[in-house]
Amino acid sequence: MRVAPSPTGDPHVGTAYVALFNKAVAVRTGGQFILRIEDTDRSRYVEGAERMIFEALRWLGLDYDEGPDVGGPCAPYRQSERTALYREAAERLLATGKAYRCFCTPERLAELRAAQRRDRRPPGYDGRCRALAAAEVERLLAAGTPWTVRLAVPRTGTTRFEDGLRGPIQFENSEIDDQVLLKSDGHPTYHLANVVDDHAMRITHVIRAEEWISSTPKHVLLYEAFGWPPPVFVHLPLLRNADRSKISKRKNPVSLLWYREQGFLPEALLNFLALMGHSMPDEREIFSLEEFYAEFDPGRLKTTGPVFDLAKLQWLNGEWIRRLPPQEFVRRVLAHHGEPYARRPELVARVAPLVQPRIRTLAEWPSYADTFFRGCSDYEAALLVPKPLDAAMARQLLEQAQQIAARAEPFAAAVLEQQAREAVAKLGCKVGPAFMVLRVAITGARVSPPLFESMEVLGREETLARLQAALAKLATAEATGTGS
């Protein structure tokens, strides 16, 4: 089993999807899971993209047994380092007449396509160079004319293969183009490199995306031409945008980097991907990678393209965050966010339990936690006076709170809450609005972690300071008429 991405940009969510199922088969069958870098298109090569693929796969826990950065018996695992192999293979095909040299220029091919399009005929190479006499080939070669190698696809007959998921699939050979195998720059195309490598690396199951179905007959023909037994082909459904087109950058976040930055847990992303197109026998929806491997069954794969629903991923991520052991949650927060949190790990640990049940992604951490790290002085004074109350009542509540905070012993949430409730009752106020006044004073926002727990974390001194600041803010607002 293998996954074979191209280093042409950010690591793609589809790569993770395909890698997941390949690895699952490898784990279940005791086979090797290989990472192969398909970098045969130097024009699309992106510096650093390869390293990001390594990192993304590791981040997800989809480690590979063999690959460019871990080595293995079939090294090298970068196609750009295996060009001799492909040339040799192409020579073999040339020698046996299974392929031929094509000297057509890109211009002629473009004109050919244009003409076919104009006449509303199916596009494809017209086979001109296939009929070239040996002497003519020699002459062109001697003249240094650039050439490619094309597969000599049989003109008649049918090529069939068994898709491990969809059953028998067949194509008329007359509909298959004489695919270019070796480009004029000496690099192989996907088709050649893929088949040669899959054979060389003893890949038993080619598990890839559905978009490859229509080129599979070319691959089957290649295996036949080489006299090699073809692997089992399994075409996974394509991940889709909401409009059901294949998932794309424009309509969906597809970069694994993005998911990491947004604070999605690898566990959740993997869990979500596993849910797309495969189901657990007991319909369980939340499960670990290990559980997935344990229950994975090719027979439970689906063939219909699932729409990638970020909302469900967010829900799942929230579930995973809530299930994290407290210490682990702290570790993830620290790993995800740098300063100012990293400087105060002990404070993070105390704040964490208040935030953990409230967020769906690690990126949301600051929205609840920042009041403990950055203070809260820049809120609007009007927030201190929620709807049914007036400024006078707000002031009284804050003053009562000051007294309670000053004397509470110990300075703990339960004590503070009990005394606050009593005081509020005496003032003849409802707890909801009353606590809202204090919440704003303490956290600077109407949405916050629990009030008294927050006070406890802040400590007596800071609590008193914030209450005092709120009172001052209220007074200023009243004086300038900007309050309510």
Place this chain on the structure above:
RNA sequence: GGCCCCGUCGUCUAGCCAGGUCCAGGACACCGGGUUUUCAUCCCGGCAACACGGGUUCGAAUCCCGUCGGGGUCACCA
């Protein structure tokens, strides 16, 4: 357009291969309600689908055919 793949609630799906136990179950989202100091959690309830038409059969979401719909692919990209 040719070829190929696919078609159960808005979305992810169970059920289909081995027809009845399915007037189709679960989850997300959404809408109500409850718990609650805000938010979130948690609990309860609701909305909502077998694409359509034939056929086979005592009986079809499940088998067959057709139609329609969606997608993929038609590069010296992968």
